[in-house]
Amino acid sequence: MGAINAHFVPALDGVAYGLLLFVAAAGLTLLFGIGGVLNIAHGTLFALGGYLAATVSNGSWASAFLGLAVATVGGTLGGAVLAAGTLPLADRGHLPQALLTFGLSLVGGDILSTVYGGDQHPVVIPNSVNGTVHIFGHVYPTYRLMFIVVASVLALAGTYVLGRTRAGSLLRAAADDRDMVGAMGYAPWRVHAALCGAAGALAGLAGGLGAPIIGPGPDTADKVLMLSMVVIVLGKPGSVVGAFLAAIAVGEIETLGVSISSNWAPYLLFGLMTVALVVRTFRGSSASAGAAVGAHA
C-alpha cells in the first residue's frame, strides 16, 4: 500500500502526460499512417499552438477558449502550408518530404524564436482551475485533472470520427487505396489537404491545451516531435488505438519511471523502444510490408 501511495501522484501525472502525448501524436500518426508524410515540423506546430495560447490567455475562461481557438486555427494554417508544400512531392518517397518538412520546421522554429525570444512562456490558466484538489488523500493540481478529462473526451471523439463517420471512413479508405478513393470521385489533393489541415489543427490544439504542462519554449518543438515519433512507432503508424496505448506507456515511463528508478530513467524510454521494435520485427516479419499501414481505429 505504501509503495502505491508514494507513486500515486507520478502515476496520475503519467496519465495526464500520456494523454497530452496522445493528442500531440494523433495528428502525426494520421498524416504519416494515412498520408505517408513524415512531418518533422509537427513539433513546431505544437509549439506554435502553445505560444499563441500563451499570448492570448490572461486568466479568464473566455481568453482560455479564445486561446485554444487561435491555437487550432494557427495549427490548421500551418497544416495548409504543409499540404501545399508536400503535394508536388507526393510520388517521390519519404525522404524528400522529410527534407521539406525539416526545412519548414527550421524556418518555423527560427520565426518563433525571433518573435517570442528564448524564454519559456507560461500560460495563465483560469483561476477556478488554478488550485489543487484532494484525491485519495493526495494533493493534485486541478488543471491536470481537468486536462485528463478533456483529453479523454478528445481521444474518444477522435476515435469516433475516424471509426464511425463518413469523413473518417474516407480517410481510412485513402490509407488503403488512394487511387480507388480518387476513382470514387474524391480529388486526391482534397483528401491530402484535409488530412494536413486536420493534423495541423490537432497539433495546434494539443499545443494550446498542453501549454500548462509542456510550456512553449525553445526546446518544445524537438521534445514533442521526438516523443510523438516514439509514440507513433510503438503504436504502429496509422493506428489510433495503438497510439493511445503507446502514449500512455510513454507518459508513465517519463513520470512513474523517473520516480521509481531515477538511475535508469534516462535509458528507459529508448531502451524499451529498441526492445519493442526488435521484438515486433522478430514476431511479425510478415507485417513489415511498409509504412502505410491502415488505420485500425
Add this chain to the structure above:
Amino acid sequence: MTAPTVPTDSPDSPDSADPAGSNVSEATASGSGSGSGSGSGSGSAVATLLASPRVRAGVPSVVLAAFLLIAPSSFDGYGISLLSKALALGVLAVSVSVLAGYSGLPTMGQAAPFLVGAYTAGVLGTHGHTIGVVQLLCGTLVAAAFAAATGLVAIRTRGVAFLMTTLALGELTVTAAGEWRSLTGGTDGMYGIPPVQPLPGMATLNSDRNVYWYVLGATTVIVAIVWRVLRSPVGKLLLACRDHEARMRSAGHPVTRYQWLAYVAAGALAGFGGVLMCTVNQYVSPDDGSFSNSALVLLAVVLGGATSPLGALLGAGLIVATRDWLAGPFPGHGPLLLGLMFIIAVYAFPDGVAGIRFQALRVPRVLKRRGGSA
C-alpha cells in the same frame, strides 16, 4: 536485373538512382548536338570533351579538389576551421550515404559511432597519446566494434523501424555519454584536448591551416578507399540487395550478413569522421552525437544525391557553409537559412546536388519524369 542497364564504362554509374543507361545515352546525344550547333573551334572541342560521360563525371571532382586546395590561401582562420569541420562532417555524411544510399537503410543514428570515435580520440589525447594516425586507427576500430554490437540489433529491422531503432540507439549512446562522467566528463563535455601530431616525429599541428591540411589528407585517403570499394563488386552487391532483396536471398547471398558488414563499415567510417572532428574542435560533448546532427547529416546526403560519396561531401559542405558562414551577418538565424536551403533544394534539385552536373548538356528533366514505381 540491374546489371545489364548499368554500363560498366560509365564512371558515374553507381551515382544515378534512375536507369543510368538511358541517362548517359541521352546526355551524349544532346551533348554532341549542342557541339555541332555551336560551330567550330575550341568551343566545339570543349563540348565534345564534355560530351564524354567519363570526362563530365570527373569535372565536379576536379572543381572540388581545386577549391579545397586553393581555398585556404584566401580564407581567414575561422573560414579554414569551418572548412575542416565540413570535411569531418563530410566523412560522416559519406558513411550515411553508404547505409542510406547503397544499402537502403536510412539511419537516424549515425552520429552515435561518430561520437564514439570522437570520444576515443578525446580520451587518447587527454592521456597523452597525441599521434594522429594512432587516434584515427583506434577511433575507427572502437567505432567499428560499437557498430558491430549495435548492428546485431538494428539490422533486424527495415524501413521506418530501422530509422527509429537507429534513432533510439543513438539517443541511448548520447545518454550514456552524458552519464558516464568519469570517462567522458558528462554533459559538460571533454575540453582541453591537446593538438595532434600526424605521425610520430612530426611537428604538432598548432594552427588552423595545418590542422586543415591534415584533415584534408585524411579525408582524401578515406573517401578514396570508400569510392574504390563502392565501385568494386561490393558496391554492386549492396545495390542489388537494396533493390532485389528476395532475389538475392534466393540466389544464395547472405543478405543480412552483407548489410551487417555495411553497417559496421559505415560505423567505422563515422568513427573516423568523429576523430577528425575531435582534432578540429579539441572538444567533444554529447551534443556532437545528438539526434539533430544525425538528421542533418541524413538530409545532407539526400541533398547531395543519396548514392554519391562526392554528393554527400558537397551536401555536408553546403550545410556548414549555410549555417555557419552565410549566416554570419545574421547572428542566430543560421537555422532560417538552412531551412530555406532545404526547401529550395527539394524542389530545385530532385536528384540532389550531385545530380546537377552539367544539366545544360542534357535533355530537360521535365521530359522524363520518373513514375511512382518505375
